[in-house]
Amino acid sequence: MLPYKPIESNVVTIDVGGQIFQTTKQTLSLAGPKSILSQLAESTHRFIDRDPELFSVLLSLLRTGNLPSKAKAFDVEDLIEEARFYNIESLLINSQSNPSQFDAFNLEKSLILPLNGRDSPSAIATTRYGTLHVSHGSKITSFDWSMRKKSTILTQFTAVDSLLAISPCVAAAGATDFSGLQVLDLEKGYVKEILNWENVSRSSCTVQAIGSSSDLLFVSFESGRRNSNSIMVYDLNTLNPVTEIGHYEIYGAGVDSDPAIPATKLSWVSSYNLLMASGSHSNISGVLGNIKLWDIRSGNVVWEIKEKSDCFSDVTVSDSLSAMFKVGINTGEVFYMDLRKMEDSSLWVCLGDKKKVINGKKEGFGSKIESHSSQVFCGKGGDIELWSEVLMGSRNIVEGRSWEERVYRKNLIGRVKDMGGSRITNLAFGGNKMFVTRNGQQSVEVWQSSTRGF
CATH class of the missing domain: 3.30.710.10 (Potassium Channel Kv1.1; Chain A)
Incomplete structure (x- = not known):
C-alpha cells in the first residue's frame, strides 16, 4: 500500500x-x-x-x-x-x-503639460506605451507613461528640429543648423554617441529627419554647404552603420532640382519593408516636392512621385490601411493613394471637396497629418480632422485584379470647447494617448479616451 x-x-x-x-x-x-x-x-x-x-x-x-x-x-x-x-x-x-485601448472616436483633452521657459515645442517623440519627449529651445523635457514624472535636460543644440524616442530614457536628436545626430541619455543628461555623415565636401552634416523600424535607425543628412544629401541606415541597437541610400551630389543644378531636396520626413512601412522619404522646397514659382519609397536591401527607389501643382504640406503612410496620405499645401485637402496600386502614380484620390485655390492662398500651409492604428489625423489650423475608412463591400477590377472600394469619412474630434486655438504644429501618439502642440504655446496637450485611465 x-x-x-x-x-x-x-x-x-x-x-x-x-x-x-x-x-x-x-x-x-x-x-x-x-x-x-x-x-x-x-x-x-x-x-x-x-x-x-x-x-x-x-x-x-x-x-x-x-x-x-x-x-x-x-x-x-x-x-x-x-x-x-x-x-x-x-x-x-x-x-x-496599452495602445490597443486607443479609441479615436472618444478622445477628449484630458491634460495640459506645461514646459519650462518661453520656447514653444519644436518636436515631440513618444514610445509605444506613452513616454513623451518634447524639445523646446535647447531643452528636452521628458514625461513618464503616467504623465506625472517630469525631467528636463539641456542640450548642445540651439533648437532641436528632429526627435526620435529610442526608449523611455534614450532619444536621438538633430537640428538643421547643428552638425551631427546626437543619441542622448535623457535620464543622466549626457551624449551617448554622435553620428556623422562623411560627405564629399567634408563639411558639417545637419540632420533633416529621423525615423526607425524595429531594428534600424534612419537619418536624413544634408551637407553644411547644402550641395549634397543622403539617408544613412544604422543598427538601432549598436548604432553601427548598415548602409547608405539616396546619396546625391548637386553640381550646379541649383536648389530647385529634385536631388537637391533632402528628405524631411522618414517613415518605415513594415508590411512592405520599405522606407518612405519625403521632402519639399519653396521657391519663386511655388513649392516643389518628392515622395520616394526605398528598398533598404537593394538601395533602390521602388516608387516615387514629384509634385508641383498641389505639393504636400505633410505626408504620412499607414500600414494598417495600406495607403499613403497627404495634405495639399494649396488646397488644404486630404488625398490618399492605395499602396496596393502604387505603380500608378496618378492615383491620388481627394477625400475633400476638391476646392480650388482662391487668390493663390495656400489653404494647407503648415497642416500636419499622421496615421495611427487604422485612422488618419490631420491638423488644419487649430482643428483636428479624423479620417476613417468605411468598408462598403463592393469591389472594383483594376488590371485584372479585384480591389475593395475604399471610402473615407471625416469627423472632427473632441468636444467643442477643446477645438480651435492656435495652429497645430505637432501630432504624436503613444500608448492610449494623442499628444498635440500648438504654435506659440509652451505646453503639450494630452488627449485621451474619456472612458480610460485612472
Whole structure:
C-alpha cells in the first residue's frame, strides 16, 4: 500500500499589513519571476509590511488584467510606487497605456503639460506605451507613461528640429543648423554617441529627419554647404552603420532640382519593408516636392512621385490601411493613394471637396497629418480632422485584379470647447494617448479616451 501523500493546496494566504488575502499560485505567477509576489507562492513566510488597501487594488490587477473602479480613489503616485515595490509596474503600464485601448472616436483633452521657459515645442517623440519627449529651445523635457514624472535636460543644440524616442530614457536628436545626430541619455543628461555623415565636401552634416523600424535607425543628412544629401541606415541597437541610400551630389543644378531636396520626413512601412522619404522646397514659382519609397536591401527607389501643382504640406503612410496620405499645401485637402496600386502614380484620390485655390492662398500651409492604428489625423489650423475608412463591400477590377472600394469619412474630434486655438504644429501618439502642440504655446496637450485611465 502506497504511503499517504497530502494533496498540495493551490491556495496561497498572504498577510499584508495585518490584513489576510487569499489567492492562487497561478495568479501570483502572473506577476513575473522577478516579482516578490511570484516568490511568495513558494514561500512559507507570507507577511508583507505594506498598505493592504493598495495591495488589494494590485491583486485585482493580477486577477483581471485591469484596475478595479476603486483604484480611482487612490493617488496615482501611490499606486505607481506600490507597483514598483512589487516589481509589477509593467502590468500597471499595460493596463493603463496599452495602445490597443486607443479609441479615436472618444478622445477628449484630458491634460495640459506645461514646459519650462518661453520656447514653444519644436518636436515631440513618444514610445509605444506613452513616454513623451518634447524639445523646446535647447531643452528636452521628458514625461513618464503616467504623465506625472517630469525631467528636463539641456542640450548642445540651439533648437532641436528632429526627435526620435529610442526608449523611455534614450532619444536621438538633430537640428538643421547643428552638425551631427546626437543619441542622448535623457535620464543622466549626457551624449551617448554622435553620428556623422562623411560627405564629399567634408563639411558639417545637419540632420533633416529621423525615423526607425524595429531594428534600424534612419537619418536624413544634408551637407553644411547644402550641395549634397543622403539617408544613412544604422543598427538601432549598436548604432553601427548598415548602409547608405539616396546619396546625391548637386553640381550646379541649383536648389530647385529634385536631388537637391533632402528628405524631411522618414517613415518605415513594415508590411512592405520599405522606407518612405519625403521632402519639399519653396521657391519663386511655388513649392516643389518628392515622395520616394526605398528598398533598404537593394538601395533602390521602388516608387516615387514629384509634385508641383498641389505639393504636400505633410505626408504620412499607414500600414494598417495600406495607403499613403497627404495634405495639399494649396488646397488644404486630404488625398490618399492605395499602396496596393502604387505603380500608378496618378492615383491620388481627394477625400475633400476638391476646392480650388482662391487668390493663390495656400489653404494647407503648415497642416500636419499622421496615421495611427487604422485612422488618419490631420491638423488644419487649430482643428483636428479624423479620417476613417468605411468598408462598403463592393469591389472594383483594376488590371485584372479585384480591389475593395475604399471610402473615407471625416469627423472632427473632441468636444467643442477643446477645438480651435492656435495652429497645430505637432501630432504624436503613444500608448492610449494623442499628444498635440500648438504654435506659440509652451505646453503639450494630452488627449485621451474619456472612458480610460485612472
